[in-house]
Amino acid sequence: xxxxxxxxxxxxxxxxxxxxxxxxxxxxxxxxxxxxxxxxxxxxxxxxxxxxxxxxxxxxxxxxxxxxxxxxxxxxxxxxxxxxxxxxxxxxxxxxxxxxxxxxxxxxxxxxxxxxxxxxxxxxxxxxxxxxxxxxxxxxxxxxxxxxxxxxxxxxxxxxxxxxxxxxxxxxxxxxxxxxxxxxxxxxxxxxxxxxxxxxxxxxxxxxxxxxxxxxxxxxxxxxxxxxxxxxxxxxxxxxxxxxxxxxxxxxxxxxxxxxxxxxxxxxxxxxxxxxxxxxxxxxxxxxxxxxxxxxxxxxxxxxxxx
Amino acid sequence: xxxxxxxxxxxxxxxxxxxxxxxxxxxxxxxxxxxxxxxxxxxxxxxxxxxxxxxxxxxxxxxxxxxxxxxxxxxxxxxxxxxxxxxxxxxxxxxxxxxxxxxxxxxxxxxxxxxxxxxxxxxxxxxxxxxxxxxxxxxxx
Numbered sequence: 001x002x003x004x005x006x007x008x009x010x011x012x013x014x015x016x017x018x019x020x021x022x023x024x025x026x027x028x029x030x031x032x033x034x035x036x037x038x039x040x041x042x043x044x045x046x047x048x049x050x051x052x053x054x055x056x057x058x059x060x061x062x063x064x065x066x067x068x069x070x071x072x073x074x075x076x077x078x079x080x081x082x083x084x085x086x087x088x089x090x091x092x093x094x095x096x097x098x099x100x101x102x103x104x105x106x107x108x109x110x111x112x113x114x115x116x117x118x119x120x121x122x123x124x125x126x127x128x129x130x131x132x133x134x135x136x137x138x139x140x141x142x143x144x145x146x147x148x149x150x151x152x153x154x155x156x157x158x159x160x161x162x163x164x165x166x167x168x169x170x171x172x173x174x175x176x177x178x179x180x181x182x183x184x185x186x187x188x189x190x191x192x193x194x195x196x197x198x199x200x201x202x203x204x205x206x207x208x209x210x211x212x213x214x215x216x217x218x219x220x221x222x223x224x225x226x227x228x229x230x231x232x233x234x235x236x237x238x239x240x241x242x243x244x245x246x247x248x249x250x251x252x253x254x255x256x257x258x259x260x261x262x263x264x265x266x267x268x269x270x271x272x273x274x275x276x277x278x279x280x281x282x283x284x285x286x287x288x289x290x291x292x293x294x295x296x297x298x299x300x301x302x303x304x305x306x307x
Numbered sequence: 308x309x310x311x312x313x314x315x316x317x318x319x320x321x322x323x324x325x326x327x328x329x330x331x332x333x334x335x336x337x338x339x340x341x342x343x344x345x346x347x348x349x350x351x352x353x354x355x356x357x358x359x360x361x362x363x364x365x366x367x368x369x370x371x372x373x374x375x376x377x378x379x380x381x382x383x384x385x386x387x388x389x390x391x392x393x394x395x396x397x398x399x400x401x402x403x404x405x406x407x408x409x410x411x412x413x414x415x416x417x418x419x420x421x422x423x424x425x426x427x428x429x430x431x432x433x434x435x436x437x438x439x440x441x442x443x444x445x446x447x448x
Contacts, residue, residue, distance in 0.1 A: 127330035127355045
């Protein structure tokens with residue numbers, strides 16, 4: 001009797017063929033993108049989305065062509081922060097790809113926040129009543145594939161993926177996006193956050209993906225009145241304000257997996273920048289504040305780490 | 308999944324897929340050698356898991372099956388504008404309607420509402436290709 005592998009094709013349902021077709025469409029759609037970089041963490045609330053947007057801005061200020069795909073479909077924030085919440089998707093004249101909305105400084109952005117109002121949750125039609133835990137993740141990845149294949153990414157230097165929180169989600173996205181995608185991880189100066197991010201590093205290290213490094217976000221806050229960085233998180237390893245932590249103490253404070261990847265920089269929290277994010281105001285050019293300079297340095301180090 | 312006619316040792320071919328019935332699909336296979344037919348009746352979870360891959364379930368058709376029968380239809384709730392009944396509804400010409408089909412189905416309800424708003428703001432109640440081109444130009448696309 002024939003076995004599964006003796007039979008060519010699947011009798012006509014073409015399920016595997018369709019999945020392969022989807023992957024081919026994605027490969028084709030991303031052919032003009034030089035660097036795919038996923039900004040993840042594992043930990044929620046560390047400022048992945050804010051950092052993604054402002055890193056995109058820093059890269060754009062260096063004259064690079066950048067797009068953002070907000071892959072957090074259930075909690076999209078890029079649409080609001082990038083000022084494309086009410087963006088219009090206009091049908092192209094033929095079967096061309098659909099053009100993406102752009103920020104005022106020319107960054108193309110796809111975010112479900114442009115499609116689903118904040119008062120609504122993302123819903124999928126389901127043949128199975130309830131039991132969404134059995135199929136929801138699969139459907140979200142199929143949606144990601146549809147977005148990658150259907151929109152016009154064009155010729156880009158960077159496509160930044162703003163990943164949802166969760167160490168397991170980070171690994172699932174790595175698996176889906178494939179080895180072309182490099183990872184940049186975001187943490188905050190809290191032992192809890194570093195521990196979770198270290199788990200993501202450990203999990204990603206098992207695969208073929210390149211981890212470019214990590215960024216320590218909310219590393220103090222920038223007080224515009226005093227033009228100084230003040231502490232935001234104080235841990236047992238952190239020295240008093242004004243003193244620098246020795247390299248030895250810094251290394252000791254990091255979980256092992258996080259200590260094995262380079263730190264691309266630290267970004268202080270800037271209340272003014274947070275206000276801009278809430279109102280969708282994207283800076284037209286590089287800010288000369290400590291935050292702007294830190295972001296520019298991270299962009300530079302990121303470029304140095306990429307081929 | 309593949310089906311084998313054991314007496315003929317021959318792979319069975321998908322013949323038809325019945326319309327969904329409370330989440331279940333009736334998928335009919337037949338043996339090309341002896342003509343024996345059997346139906347696979349999926350339960351709702353099986354239907355949902357396969358549909359979640361973003362594929363179309365059914366026998367081979369001409370054309371690119373991956374671009375038909377978008378599995379995301381109905382995913383995005385209708386936006387506020389399309390829910391309310393406007394006193395003077397906007398009319399879409401067949402050519403403009405055909406162009407709307409060029410964008411992913413999950414974006415269409417939002418795109419339709421936005422373009423209708425764009426047209427109303429310009430004092431027109433008919434959406435033709437000129438209005439679509441004007442919108443593309445206006446939004447720098």
